[in-house]
Amino acid sequence: MQRWISTLRDAFLLTFCATIYAVAPVEGFGWLLIAMGVAQGAPERSKTRLVYLAVFGLILFYREVPWIEWLAELSHPI
Numbered sequence: 386m387q388r389w390i391s392t393l394r395d396a397f398l399l400t401f402c403a404t405i406y407a408v409a410p411v412e413g414f415g416w417l418l419i420a421m422g423v424a425q426g427a428p429e430r431s432k433t434r435l436v437y438l439a440v441f442g443l444i445l446f447y448r449e450v451p452w453i454e455w456l457a458e459l460s461h462p463i
Contacts, residue, residue: 391426395433398422399440406444408453415444 398418406415419441426433446452 391430395422395426395436399436402440403443407447410448412444412448416441419444 399422402415402418406412419437423434423437426437
């Protein structure tokens with residue numbers, strides 16, 4: 386039961402960080418959530434840690450690449 390709850394917790398946290406920080410410009414808080422998720426995870430769950438690392442990079446991508454402006458330009462061309 387404990388492992389199931391841990392897996393569900395990780396899934397919800399990763400989904401939250403991967404989606405909300407695409408539109409919310411508070412990446413520092415997202416990175417903090419990612420770091421706390423990694424810290425509370427079991428050491429033997431290395432695949433989950435890699436997913437956390439990937440979402441960390443995704444939040445960085447959201448910050449550095451103006452992808453939302455690109456989508457706005459594509460949806461409303463001049």
